Amino acid sequence: MAYDNSGRADAARRTRARVVEAAREQLLARGWAGTTIRSVAADAxxxxxxxxxxxxxxxxxxxxxxxxxxxxDDAPVVMAERPLFASLRRASTAAEAARAYADVAAHIAEEVGPLLRVALSSRGADPQLREFAEQIDAERLAGVRQVVRVWGEHGWLRPGRTPEATADVLWTIVAPTVHELLHTRGWSRRRYRDWVEEALGALVLVRGGP
Incomplete structure (x- = not known):
């Protein structure tokens, strides 16, 4: 009879979830310096x-x-295949793509913004945080390159710029630092979302195109 270790795997997932949640609460409440492995372990x-x-x-x-x-959540599903991106996958015009991507960008910025404000505010003084910032920047760049590739296949990209340069522009538009600057100016989620859509139409995607 084969050994069934599903119970142990479920317990490990629950433990991981408790630790992650405890760490999230402490990071938001105490900041990077005030959060320790000892205190996270105790809370979890x-x-x-x-x-x-x-x-x-x-x-x-x-x-x-x-x-x-x-x-x-912790489901092993890549971001591009998650429900959040469904409207982006269904887009049939450049205008629809701009609206859908702006919605996604605003949702993500609102979800991760508080955490990134805590983490990135101290990155200059901590090599671990600099490495974290570099890692998430690289992951964002990989994601926008994929989006640009799809938009290019549809013929939605503005002419006169290489796909790599276009990816750099898109990567900058939705950068956490840009959102943070606008957040400090009192911008609402709606205002930020509308600005992203406008920027996409002006700098990345064709207007009134296919």
């Missing part, structure tokens, strides 16, 4: 060794919190 009801074994340390824990916040 596990040992420090469990946290280190699962996440590899504080930086790995932060990345897990970011990924969970960004995706909304």
């Amino acid at each position: 009801g596990v040992s420090r060794e469990t946290v280190y074994k699962t996440f590899g340390g504080k930086a790995g824990l932060l990345k897990a919190v970011y990924d969970r916040t960004l995706a909304g």
Whole structure:
């Protein structure tokens, strides 16, 4: 009879979820410096060794919190295939693509914004945070390159710029630092969403195109 380890796997997922949630709450309440492996482990009801074994340390824990916040759950589904991106996948014109992408960008910015404000505000003083920032920037660039590739296949990209340069422009428009600057100016989610859509129409996608 084959050994069924599903119960152990479920327990491990629940433990991981508790640790990630405890870390998220502490990061938002105490900041990066005030959050420790010891305090996260205590709040989650596990040992420090469990946290280190699962996440590899504080930086790995932060990345897990970011990924969970960004995706909304721990399901092994890539972002592009999640329901959040359904309207973007269904877009049949450049205008629809701009609206859908602006909706996605505003949702993501609102979800991860508070966490990134905590993490990135201290990155200049901590090599782990600099590495985290570089990692999420690279992941965002990979994501926008995929979007630009699809838009290019549809013929929706504005002429006169290479796909790589277009990806750089899109990557900058939806950068967390840009959203943070606008947030400090008191911009609402709706205003930011509308600005992203306008920027896409002006800099990335054709107007009134196919």
